[in-house]
Amino acid sequence: MSAARHVAVIGAGPAGLSAAHAALAAGARVTLVDSAEQPGGQYHRMLPAAYAAEHPERLHHDWPAFERRRRRVLAHPRCTWMPDSAVWMLEPPAPEPAGPPRVHLLCGGPADGSGRARRTLDADAVVLAVGAHDRVLPFPGWDLPGVFTAGAAQALAKGERVVVGDRVVVAGTGPFLLPVAASLLEAGSRVLEVLEAAGPATLARGWGRRPWELVPHTGKAGELAGYVALLARHRVRYRLGRTVVEARGEGRVEEVVTARLRPDWSVVPGSARTVPVDAVCVGHGFSPQLELPLAAGCVLRGEVAGGPPGAFVRVDDDQRTSVPGVFAAGEITGIAGAPAARAEGAVAGWAAAGGDPAARPLRALRRSRDAGRAFAERLARAHPVGAAWSGWLRAETVVCRCEGTDYGALCAAVTDRAGSAARVTKLTTRAGLGPCQGRVCGPTVAELTARLAGAPPDGEPHEGLPPAGPHRRPVAQPIRLGELAAPSAPTDERESSHE
Amino acid sequence: MNGTRAVVLGAGILGAACARELALAGLEVTVLDRGGAAAATTAHGEGNILLSDKGPGAELELARLSRRLWPEVLARVADRSAAGARAARAAEWDAKGGIVVATTRPGAEALTAFAAAQRGAGVRADALTGRELLSAEPFVTPDHTAAFHYPEDAQVQPAGAAAALLADALAAGATLRTGWEVLSGIVRRGRLAGVRTVRGEVMADVFVNAAGPWAGTLSARLGAPIGVSPRRGDVLVTTPLPPTVFHKVYDADYVGAVGSSEEELQTSAVVESTRAGSVLIGSSRRRAGFDDRLRPEALSAVAAKALRLFPSLAGVPVMRAYGGFRPYVPDHLPVIGADPRLPGLWHAGGHEGAGIGLSVGTGRLLRELVLGEPTALDATPFRVDRPAVLGDPEESRPATTGRQKEGA
Numbered sequence: 057m058s059a060a061r062h063v064a065v066i067g068a069g070p071a072g073l074s075a076a077h078a079a080l081a082a083g084a085r086v087t088l089v090d091s092a093e094q095p096g097g098q099y100h101r102m103l104p105a106a107y108a109a110e111h112p113e114r115l116h117h118d119w120p121a122f123e124r125r126r127r128r129v130l131a132h133p134r135c136t137w138m139p140d141s142a143v144w145m146l147e148p149p150a151p152e153p154a155g156p157p158r159v160h161l162l163c164g165g166p167a168d169g170s171g172r173a174r175r176t177l178d179a180d181a182v183v184l185a186v187g188a189h190d191r192v193l194p195f196p197g198w199d200l201p202g203v204f205t206a207g208a209a210q211a212l213a214k215g216e217r218v219v220v221g222d223r224v225v226v227a228g229t230g231p232f233l234l235p236v237a238a239s240l241l242e243a244g245s246r247v248l249e250v251l252e253a254a255g256p257a258t259l260a261r262g263w264g265r266r267p268w269e270l271v272p273h274t275g276k277a278g279e280l281a282g283y284v285a286l287l288a289r290h291r292v293r294y295r296l297g298r299t300v301v302e303a304r305g306e307g308r309v310e311e312v313v314t315a316r317l318r319p320d321w322s323v324v325p326g327s328a329r330t331v332p333v334d335a336v337c338v339g340h341g342f343s344p345q346l347e348l349p350l351a352a353g354c355v356l357r358g359e360v361a362g363g364p365p366g367a368f369v370r371v372d373d374d375q376r377t378s379v380p381g382v383f384a385a386g387e388i389t390g391i392a393g394a395p396a397a398r399a400e401g402a403v404a405g406w407a408a409a410g411g412d413p414a415a416r417p418l419r420a421l422r423r424s425r426d427a428g429r430a431f432a433e434r435l436a437r438a439h440p441v442g443a444a445w446s447g448w449l450r451a452e453t454v455v456c457r458c459e460g461t462d463y464g465a466l467c468a469a470v471t472d473r474a475g476s477a478a479r480v481t482k483l484t485t486r487a488g489l490g491p492c493q494g495r496v497c498g499p500t501v502a503e504l505t506a507r508l509a510g511a512p513p514d515g516e517p518h519e520g521l522p523p524a525g526p527h528r529r530p531v532a533q534p535i536r537l538g539e540l541a542a543p544s545a546p547t548d549e550r551e552s553s554h555e
Numbered sequence: 556m557n558g559t560r561a562v563v564l565g566a567g568i569l570g571a572a573c574a575r576e577l578a579l580a581g582l583e584v585t586v587l588d589r590g591g592a593a594a595a596t597t598a599h600g601e602g603n604i605l606l607s608d609k610g611p612g613a614e615l616e617l618a619r620l621s622r623r624l625w626p627e628v629l630a631r632v633a634d635r636s637a638a639g640a641r642a643a644r645a646a647e648w649d650a651k652g653g654i655v656v657a658t659t660r661p662g663a664e665a666l667t668a669f670a671a672a673q674r675g676a677g678v679r680a681d682a683l684t685g686r687e688l689l690s691a692e693p694f695v696t697p698d699h700t701a702a703f704h705y706p707e708d709a710q711v712q713p714a715g716a717a718a719a720l721l722a723d724a725l726a727a728g729a730t731l732r733t734g735w736e737v738l739s740g741i742v743r744r745g746r747l748a749g750v751r752t753v754r755g756e757v758m759a760d761v762f763v764n765a766a767g768p769w770a771g772t773l774s775a776r777l778g779a780p781i782g783v784s785p786r787r788g789d790v791l792v793t794t795p796l797p798p799t800v801f802h803k804v805y806d807a808d809y810v811g812a813v814g815s816s817e818e819e820l821q822t823s824a825v826v827e828s829t830r831a832g833s834v835l836i837g838s839s840r841r842r843a844g845f846d847d848r849l850r851p852e853a854l855s856a857v858a859a860k861a862l863r864l865f866p867s868l869a870g871v872p873v874m875r876a877y878g879g880f881r882p883y884v885p886d887h888l889p890v891i892g893a894d895p896r897l898p899g900l901w902h903a904g905g906h907e908g909a910g911i912g913l914s915v916g917t918g919r920l921l922r923e924l925v926l927g928e929p930t931a932l933d934a935t936p937f938r939v940d941r942p943a944v945l946g947d948p949e950e951s952r953p954a955t956t957g958r959q960k961e962g963a
Contacts, residue, residue: 477590
């Protein structure tokens with residue numbers, strides 16, 4: 057057992073749990089780390105509450121499989137499960153030789169906890185499976201109370217049974233809008249309409265090409281069809297090529313302005329309509345959480361056409377990143393949903409554990425993973441974010457909610473010759489310097505900046521200077537000064553908490 | 556000097572300050588930077604404008620000149636135009652004053668003697684009683700043994716300050732080219748006549764090496780190497796707080812420590828608030844080349860030192876950390892002047908952690924030297940032709956009379 061390879065898996069969502077499972081199956085010792093109390097990640101987090109819902113199976117038909125895998129992994133004698141443990145920093149070894157980073161953890165409490173202990177974790181291989189968060193584009197009034205990200209609204213509805221409003225509009229792009237609307241309906245909200253920004257032609261082009269590729273995803277299609285039927289039963293209108301371009305109200309949202317969009321997301325003149333609402337839920341796809349891959353030194357790959365700006369982690373056929381001993385799985389390699397994340401996790405865990413590359417089950421997993429990737433590309437093609445969305449913005453529209461930076465200030469800063477470097481505009485406009493550290497506005501600011509002034513002059517790396525970018529956060533999670541000042545201890549393997 | 560062409564190599568705060576002075580003097584100025592303006596060391600510092608950390612000597616004189624110039628320069632930038640006024644505001648000038656606190660008995664003795672010497676050189680350094688200290692900084696540790704207030708210490712937002720100087724240089728006719736990395740020099744008749752860059756050759760009469768910690772590398776590419784090397788520093792940034800730290804507060808326990816040329820990690824607490832409410836906590840010093848990794852143990856040591864000064868900050872979250880490279884010269888003095896080996900080449904750098912504060916004085920001094928004018932102060936201590944700069948850096952002894960230089 058002491059000779060077994062030690063694999064650290066960061067993140068216990070669908071990808072991470074699956075990676076841990078596969079690594080154990082390949083004979084490795086596994087340390088599974090998650091900031092939450094329970095495995096499941098964003099995807100499964102809300103399940104216990106959903107069990108009480110009217111039709112839980114419709115929302116979570118893979119729950120039994122997840123539950124089985126969870127039990128097997130946590131109860132395994134070679135698995136150490138570290139819940140409530142946040143990775144606050146990854147420390148790569150000296151540049152030569154490159155290898156997996158030392159993992160720095162804060163253990164024993166929720167992310168906003170105090171008095172957590174600093175621990176370090178050194179493994180032979182690290183699997184990063186840290187997922188994504190939902191992306192919201194700014195528009196006038198998006199900072200009003202009553203405007204929710206689609207993900208937050210769903211979490212409130214499913215997890216805490218909080219009804220965000222009586223009259224709700226759901227808007228944005230991507231299939232995720234459907235389960236969000238469904239959870240709002242289940243929780244008792246009246247959903248007035250669901251607005252998909254992509255027009256019928258874009259959707260048909262994206263989803264209709266090479267339809268045989270969709271065959272492995274009939275499960276997904278069935279799931280989506282179920283949501284559509286649910287919306288129809290509740291007489292919720294599902295409109296294509298339309299979105300919310302403004303929210304208005306005194307102190308909180310009272311009405312939204314919706315408008316028809318051209319394929320590039322510019323507003324069709326004369327198409328604006330005002331809708332009285334109590335709440336609006338918006339989602340424009342997902343942003344991968346790239347701070348840990350970047351801290352480990354992983355090379356990113358270019359953006360998917362029409363996908364969110366920035367990039368995903370580049371991986372090879374075995375989910376290896378560019379850094380020896382570091383693997384990546386799940387949404388950080390591409391937004392493809394839970395089934396693909398599970399397949400990627402299994403491939404990554406097996407490879408990280410040094411499992412036989414010719415093992416028969418691996419072939420099926422790779423096929424499933426490849427189908428997931430094809431699905432991800434199709435998804436990105438069908439739901440591209442149109443470049444003209446910035447036409448919705450006004451000079452006084454807030455771009456960074458933490459710091460209150462508006463679009464006008466950003467325009468002034470990036471077009472100033474002397475101060476156009478990304479690091480400088482960040483310091484002068486303060487966009488991205490607030491408590492969320494640019495997780496919400498970073499990709500948006502980078503996209504707007506590039507459009508206004510081209511690539512920033514400090515976007516290329518130099519000796520001692522990594523390229524400026526929206527995902528670089530060496531301190532990956534807030535850490536209290538007292539926690540930081542206290543010494544850190546190596547993780548004790550014997551302390552594993554089995555179920 | 557009309558018609559004289561000057562090329563400033565490096566668009567950090569030193570390059571900006573030099574370009575501004577030369578452009579205002581009527582030279583045809585081009586600023587080249589391989590990356591973005593103010594995006595390297597300048598954007599990774601705390602923005603210190605300090606007298607408090609400098610003992611009597613040449614560097615203190617340069618600091619006093621700079622401290623006098625800063626408000627004047629920013630007022631001139633603001634007066635030029637509406638854009639200038641915006642740029643000057645973005646510099647976030649704040650004459651907040653500094654407070655140095657000793658927490659040990661030997662520290663108190665050293666601090667008291669140091670402050671007396673500074674007063675002799677014309678620096679305002681007022682001893683604070685325990686009660687005065689607590690009314691100035693209510694959250695500071697009760698376990699202090701001595702404290703001095705330095706009302707002349709100030710702070711700027713360094714990238715904003717550099718952009719303001721550079722914008723003024725551009726308004727005075729200078730040209731900025733970013734993404735122009737210098738590869739080698741073009742020497743004609745024993746004189747530096749041009750530089751080859753990734754985007755072509757640039758010819759001029761005067762070249763100013765203002766490449767900060769990369770000045771050593773750049774000067775070697777030009778064929779006249781100087782002994783400037785990087786010294787790493789890290790800064791912690793907390794989430795915004797209600798007003799908690801009112802001055803620039805730092806610990807004095809290292810006063811008189813001669814070990815300031817150590818390669819391994821050294822830390823000392825420097826704590827201050829920014830306009831946005833965050834607290835900046837420095838600082839560390841480590842000589843390990845251009846290794847850009849943040850090291851948790853360095854951050855931990857900085858945090859521990861800061862808590863000794865402000866124990867009540869223990870529960871405050873650090874939301875980010877950043878590191879940068881100071882331009883380090885073994886004798887801890889800046890390098891300002893003509894390179895005796897290569898006519899046409901000038902140097903303006905090597906300020907270690909004090910470059911933001913010393914930039915405007917250095918720019919003024921460089922202009923005076925280039926134009927052959929009388930200088931505002933004796934520039935010979937900063938000359939290029941000294942053992943620490945041209946000789947074997949390991950053999951030159953630290954000549955500083957001050958504390959370890961502060962700031963990142």
